[in-house]
Amino acid sequence: MADLKRTPLYELHVQAGAKIVDFGGWEMPVQYKGIIEEHNACRTAAGIFDVSHMGEIDVKGPDALTYVNRLITNNAANMAVKQCLYSPMCYADGGVVDDLLVYKMADDHFFIIVNAANTDKDFEWFTQNAAGMNVQVDNISPQTAQIAVQGPKAAGILQKITDIDLSAIKYYWFDYGKVDGIDSIISRTGYTGEDGFEIYVNSASAVQIWEKTMATGKGEGLAPVGLGARDTLRLEARLPLYGHELSRDISPLEAGLDIFVKFDKGDFNGRAALLQQKENGVSRKLAGFEMVGRGIARSHYPVTKDSLEIGRVTSGSFAPTLNKNIGLALVQTEYAAPGTDLAIEIRGRAIPAKVVKTPFYVRSK
Template identity: 40%
Template sequence: MPEPDPSTAAEASPPSPKTPAGAKRTALYPLHEAAGASFTDFAGYTMPLRYVSDLAEHHAVRRAAGLFDLSHMGEIEVTGQQAAELLDYALVSEVSAIQIGKAKYTMICGEDGGILDDLIVYRLEQERYMVVANAANTSVVLAALQHRGVGFTATVHDSVDDWALIAIQGPAAAATMAQVTDADLEGLRYYTILSAEVAGVPARLARTGYTGEDGFEVFCSPHDAVVIWDSLISAGAAHGVVPAGLACRDSLRLEAAMPLYGNELSAEISPYEAGLGRVVKLDKSSDFVGRQALQERSAVPVDMVRVGLRAEGRRAPRAGQEVLAAGQPVGRVTSGALSPTLGHPVAMAYVQRYLAEAGTTLDVDIRGHVVAAQVVPLPFYRRTQ
């Protein structure tokens, strides 16, 4: 997920062009089109799905770096004297404890403890935060923050149109970024953000990503997106950097066992079922929405838990397919693919808790074919450097 300038929003972008279907185009759409991208409509935007091939782009990110247009993500700024108190109340983590220039992965939950979205929150200043929501959930998160903010001396602002978001991910990301910015990249640790010039224009530069690799996310004005994209493509040419689409982003995040809202996360799932109970700060001094329900869920073992599966053969389990034990349904796959990096099928699934131990042998019903699968630790892939 994302970030942008220190205390003021970037210049507002012009109205987004529309496709005939009504989807928005990002500021980088002409470059994607010229590069031969295949497009998909996602969360109200026309986004590049792939340029050459999913496999080539996936391997490029693991071996060199890939450049992603993520301008569909939802940026929401929360400012004011009680911005920290509002976010402590609205979200499950202790947002007030985040230091300036740092970020935190967290969630916004309903009163019943179900996940409305997973988020990254950046503290930009003492009284300024940026919340980055998943593209499909931006309106839900915005409405929830505005509703929960009533009575607080704070402002919740939809700033999605103020920013373009470009991510460069992979082992060559730092070497490439160093050619287009004077920012202290060594000092920019994982989950930190700073204000910097990138390709000669102002931006917010964060060391975050969704691929399991080192990398950066650049928040800039839509007016400046093209110059930053072109500069990174040019600087990265010698390193093997390529433009990459949403298709390989999905296979990359699956290998890294990063959950996807709508697959591993939903309003029917709490952080505890998802194996992400660590983000919930039940002992923070202030009350927060969903606290009682989450306290109750934390006190008893959950019935279903998220696990990793390694399937035999070449057939990859897919979302929605049943997981079986002794021929009986015991769970369901949420994401699956033939892992390009590992060379065998992997999947995440929710299964009954007593079957979640690593080494347990289960089956997956893949379109009528029963395929053996073993429970394995997550993540499937972890970078070594």
């Protein structure tokens, strides 16, 4: 793994006994004590995640809003300063370049979070689309670290080391504050289905903030969480993963993300293709399922109905919170309705499954 990148927290993960894997060109912890234990810690207490591998792109200039709105399918024109926005970003044919978070820093300044494995590709796409626009686009990923603290006790733990009132930050909003004396951007966002925060700091301060948060949460059940439980947490909450539920070949409408495609805002990359999909109806659709028979569905496993292949699994796992085997699959639209009986091909055997409503898990408010 000599050529792989490392986050500023890599050595801490090794010291904690984490199992390290190659994830999108990064050496990342897949688990520490175990995926189920880490998953449950996040659901019942709190989990801390190193997400410093994610990409950060800064957009500034008089044309910043026009530029961002042309790139994304959602509508940034409705954002207030200090608000966050989730959106797919599409090619002309409606396929997805990436899905991302947009932070509005000022009327002429947006801070955009992209997926780690897509950072270079996305920055090139951002640069191509900046032609003729009065904007400055910078990849600030190397100097930016990101730490997420998620779970029912996340706010209480972070509040002890933060100088701002976290209860004043609404869901999908952010503020500026100090965490253990370090200047930070603190947003009430996450990828787990739980309440929680994501903290952006300069890379040099990541170790200090991680260690301080861990020490503060020690008596509260705070646990470091690797990529394994991050995946099971997001799957239970039906949050898409690029390369699985979204891709160059899977549009936002096929993925069931219609709410994030704003046709009335004017032109944007992929609008014509997506509008045609909307008017004609999509021929395939993302559906959630539970296994009825024994077995765990994995990505790319065939989905069948009466022995005919009707789609493929995009993600599948044991769900610790539900004590069930669940998954998401892109199937022919007529088979995507909850209650539909299906089968998943697992090692040559057709294992019964049933389409269910999603998200699989919704936290109690």
